[in-house]
Amino acid sequence: MSTPDLTVDNHPAPGVTPTPTEPGGPGSAEPPRRKANAPRRPGQGRAGKILLGLLAWFVGLLFVSPLLWMLLTSLHAETDASTNPPSYFAPLTLESFVNFFGGGNGANPWPFLINSAVAAIVSTLIVLVLSTMAAYSLAIRRIERWSDVLFFLLSTKMLPMVAGLLPVYLVAKSFGILDTWLLLIIIYSAMNMPIAVWMMRSFLAEVPVEVLEAAELDGARLPRVFLQILLPLTAPGLAATALICFIFSWNELLFATVLTSTAASTAPVFLTSFVTSQGLFLSQVCAASLIISVPVLVAGIAAQDKLVQGLSMGAVK
Amino acid sequence: MSAPAAERASQPIMPPKPRAKDRWLKRAPMLPALIFVILVTQIPFAITIIISFMNWNAAYPDDISFGTVQNYVTVFTDANLLKAVIVTVGLTVGVVLASALLGLGIALLLDRKFIGRGFVRTLMITPFLVVPVAAALLFKHAIFNPSYGLINGLLTTMFGENAPQPDLMTSNPLLGIGIVLVWQWTPFMMLIMLAGLQSRPMDVYEAALVDGAGPWQTFRFITLPHLRRYIELAALLGTIYIVQNFDMVFTMTSGGLGTATLPYVIYQEFFVAQDYGVASAVGVIVVIASLITATFALRTASTLLKEENS
Numbered sequence: 001m002s003t004p005d006l007t008v009d010n011h012p013a014p015g016v017t018p019t020p021t022e023p024g025g026p027g028s029a030e031p032p033r034r035k036a037n038a039p040r041r042p043g044q045g046r047a048g049k050i051l052l053g054l055l056a057w058f059v060g061l062l063f064v065s066p067l068l069w070m071l072l073t074s075l076h077a078e079t080d081a082s083t084n085p086p087s088y089f090a091p092l093t094l095e096s097f098v099n100f101f102g103g104g105n106g107a108n109p110w111p112f113l114i115n116s117a118v119a120a121i122v123s124t125l126i127v128l129v130l131s132t133m134a135a136y137s138l139a140i141r142r143i144e145r146w147s148d149v150l151f152f153l154l155s156t157k158m159l160p161m162v163a164g165l166l167p168v169y170l171v172a173k174s175f176g177i178l179d180t181w182l183l184l185i186i187i188y189s190a191m192n193m194p195i196a197v198w199m200m201r202s203f204l205a206e207v208p209v210e211v212l213e214a215a216e217l218d219g220a221r222l223p224r225v226f227l228q229i230l231l232p233l234t235a236p237g238l239a240a241t242a243l244i245c246f247i248f249s250w251n252e253l254l255f256a257t258v259l260t261s262t263a264a265s266t267a268p269v270f271l272t273s274f275v276t277s278q279g280l281f282l283s284q285v286c287a288a289s290l291i292i293s294v295p296v297l298v299a300g301i302a303a304q305d306k307l308v309q310g311l312s313m314g315a316v317k
Numbered sequence: 318m319s320a321p322a323a324e325r326a327s328q329p330i331m332p333p334k335p336r337a338k339d340r341w342l343k344r345a346p347m348l349p350a351l352i353f354v355i356l357v358t359q360i361p362f363a364i365t366i367i368i369s370f371m372n373w374n375a376a377y378p379d380d381i382s383f384g385t386v387q388n389y390v391t392v393f394t395d396a397n398l399l400k401a402v403i404v405t406v407g408l409t410v411g412v413v414l415a416s417a418l419l420g421l422g423i424a425l426l427l428d429r430k431f432i433g434r435g436f437v438r439t440l441m442i443t444p445f446l447v448v449p450v451a452a453a454l455l456f457k458h459a460i461f462n463p464s465y466g467l468i469n470g471l472l473t474t475m476f477g478e479n480a481p482q483p484d485l486m487t488s489n490p491l492l493g494i495g496i497v498l499v500w501q502w503t504p505f506m507m508l509i510m511l512a513g514l515q516s517r518p519m520d521v522y523e524a525a526l527v528d529g530a531g532p533w534q535t536f537r538f539i540t541l542p543h544l545r546r547y548i549e550l551a552a553l554l555g556t557i558y559i560v561q562n563f564d565m566v567f568t569m570t571s572g573g574l575g576t577a578t579l580p581y582v583i584y585q586e587f588f589v590a591q592d593y594g595v596a597s598a599v600g601v602i603v604v605i606a607s608l609i610t611a612t613f614a615l616r617t618a619s620t621l622l623k624e625e626n627s
Contacts, residue, residue, distance in 0.1 A: 296448055316513070
C-alpha cells in the first residue's frame, strides 16, 4: 500500500470547479509553484520541508513501533522474549506460532477463530442485504421523512449497548440460544446496521440520477436496475461497508464474553483467557495477538480510503 | 469530504404518490433493517428501565419484587459508582483531547507533500486496526511490564543497570489505559482531520498568500475555522466510541486500582455481583448521559448532512 496519492475521493460541489493545479485536491499550505512572484514565507524553505517530511516519517514509525515490537517478540523464543535488557537481536524462530496453533500450551485456537469468522462474516452478509435495501428507500426512492429515519438509526448507535446487555442475556436464555452462533450473529447484525445504512445511503446517493432515470425510461424493473446499475456503481462502497462491519464484529468483546461460554466463544475472548489460564508466555501472547489482529489489519488496510467515511457514518467523505 | 463539497441533490425519481398502500410499498425495503435494530437494540433499553425499578438479585431468586427506587438510591450513594462516573468522564475527556490534538498535528504533517506519504499514512492507520484486546495485552505485558517490558528494557539498554524501572500499571494504571486508547484512537482523529484539510478551497490560500499572510495567520484564520466542524465531529464521534469502551479496562486491570469505568461497572454488577436491579439502574443513567452527548453529536452531524444536500 504505497500509493503516494492521498486523495480521499473528492466530490466537488456543483458549480465549484476544482483548481486545475491541485488534481484531486491533496492540498497543502505551501504556495502553488506558478506564483513565483509571491513572497516566500519564512521557514518554508527546502530544509524546512525536508525536516517536516522526516518528522512525519518519525511519527509514523513511532506509532507503528508497538506493532513491530509485537512482531519481533512473537518471532523470539520464550527465553529471549522476556529479558531485561531486551534481546533485540536474538535468533528468530516460528516456535511461538507453532505452539499457538498446535495447542502446545493447552487450548486449541481454531474453534475460537472459526466462531469469530462465522459470527463476523454471516452478520456482515445480513447487514449488507438489509442495509442496502434500507438505503434504497433513504437515498434513491426517498420516503417521506427519510432523514428522521437516518437520525433515529444514528442515535441508536450513540446509546451504549452495554445498557441492554442484561435484557439480551435474559431473553436469549429463555429462548435457549445462549452460547450459539445465532445469538452472536443477531447481536452483531443489529450492532452494525446503523453504520451500514448510513454508509450505503451515502454511496447510493452518489449514483447519478440520470442513469436511473434512463433505466426507468427503458422500462427496467427494480431487480434489473439493482443488479445491473446500482450494484456495479456502488461495489467499492459495498466492499468498504462489508470490511468495516467485519472489523467491528471481529473486535467485539463485551457481548461475546457474557453471551458465550464454550461452544460459540470468539477469538478476543480466547485471547483474554489465554494469559490467565496458562501463566504468561510473552512470545506466544504476542503471536496470538498478531494472528487474531491479522484479519482486521488486512481488512482495514484494504478499506483505508473509505475507512473515515464508515467511521464517521458517512458524515465525512 | 462533505463540508463544502455537496453531492448532486438527487431528487426522487417519481413524484410521491398519495395512496397509503403505495407509501407502505415504498417504505417496505427500509422496514426489515429498522425493525431489526429496534427489536435487538432498543427494546432491551425499555426492559432495562423496568428492571431498574425491580428488586432483583440473581443470587436470591425467591426475593424479586417490583416498584422500588432503592436501586437508584444505591447507585447515587455508592462511592464506587460515583468514582466510576469520574473515571469514565476523566478518561474519555483526556483520551479525546489528547488524540484529537495529536491527530490534528499529524494530519497537518501528512497533508504536506513528501516522499512516501501514502506509506506513512498507512503506517499511521495500523494502530487502529489492532484488535483492542490484542492492543491491551501487548501494552500490558510486552511494553509496560516492569521487569521485561519494552519501556524498562530500553531504559536499561540506554542507562545501564541502575536505570529507573517505573511500573506504570501499578503506579498509574489509568494512565496506562489512556495511553493505549490514545494510541488506537489518534489514527481515527487523524483520518477525519485529514479529510477536512483536503477539502479546503485552495483559492482562499492563494489569496491569503498574495495578501502577505504568514503561515501562522493562514492557519489561525483560514485553516482552523474551516477545520472547526471536522474537529467537533472527530471529538464527538471519538467520545461516543471511547465512553463505551470496555475492552481495555477488562483486559488490562479488570477494573482494579480505581480504573473501573461505567461500562465495566454495569458488567460487574450484572455478571459478578448478579444484582440485576442495580446493574439496570446504572445502565439507565449511562443511557441518559449518552442521550445528552448524542444530542450535541446529532446537531453536528445534521449540519454536515444539510450542507451535503444544499
